[in-house]
Amino acid sequence: VDLSQYVQDCAQELQFDMEKKGVHFALTELPKDPLIVTADRDKLRRVLLNIIENAIKYSDEGNCRITLTLREIDGHAVIQIKDRGQGISEEALPHIFDRFYRADPSRNTATGGSGLGLAIAKQIMEEHGGRIGATSMIGQGTTVYMALPLNKQEESQG
Numbered sequence: 001v002d003l004s005q006y007v008q009d010c011a012q013e014l015q016f017d018m019e020k021k022g023v024h025f026a027l028t029e030l031p032k033d034p035l036i037v038t039a040d041r042d043k044l045r046r047v048l049l050n051i052i053e054n055a056i057k058y059s060d061e062g063n064c065r066i067t068l069t070l071r072e073i074d075g076h077a078v079i080q081i082k083d084r085g086q087g088i089s090e091e092a093l094p095h096i097f098d099r100f101y102r103a104d105p106s107r108n109t110a111t112g113g114s115g116l117g118l119a120i121a122k123q124i125m126e127e128h129g130g131r132i133g134a135t136s137m138i139g140q141g142t143t144v145y146m147a148l149p150l151n152k153q154e155e156s157q158g
């Protein structure tokens with residue numbers, strides 16, 4: 001899969017839906033060159049959707065801005081999905097990829113959810129030899145990043 005192309009396609013597809021929900025979605029820093037990884041498209045899509053769904057769910061309604069970037073770092077394709085939502089506390093952050101874990105404010109509100117979205121995302125990333133993580137600050141927002149190893153170029157292809 002060429003992630004440069006795939007991410008762009010997914011974003012284009014999502015854009016319409018998000019605009020309807022009043023979500024501001026921006027795709028920035030898309031590399032011009034292909035970034036080839038070995039991956040299952042449907043599963044990758046699941047990961048992206050789970051992260052984006054959270055970004056929307058844990059932001060104030062009508063005031064959700066999501067930025068997606070794709071970069072090449074150290075032989076990996078790295079996707080970052082950043083929101084300016086409610087953020088995650090330092091205590092909760094290490095647990096958000098655990099099954100059935102929902103951080104405090106989420107448990108008490110009507111957003112709903114089973115606490116599985118990120119656990120599934122993590123499992124898929126591990127199946128692909130990749131990694132997923134997050135940084136966040138209460139009140140500032142959350143950035144979820146996912147890294148997939150790039151396919152090695154054959155020597156002959158230079």
Ligand code: ATP
Pocket residue numbers: 050054055056058059083085086087088096097101102103104106107112113114115116117118119141142
């Ligand atoms: P599900 O995805 O199964 O519907 P969920 O969204 O609660 O339920 P996860 O997606 O696994 O579960 O997320 C786990 C918890 O991490 C959430 O309940 C929420 O507390 C916190 N969280 C995840 N993403 C964000 C985000 N972008 N901003 C703030 N908190 C988040």
Ligand code: MG
Pocket residue numbers: 050053054113116117118
């Ligand atoms: Mg979720």
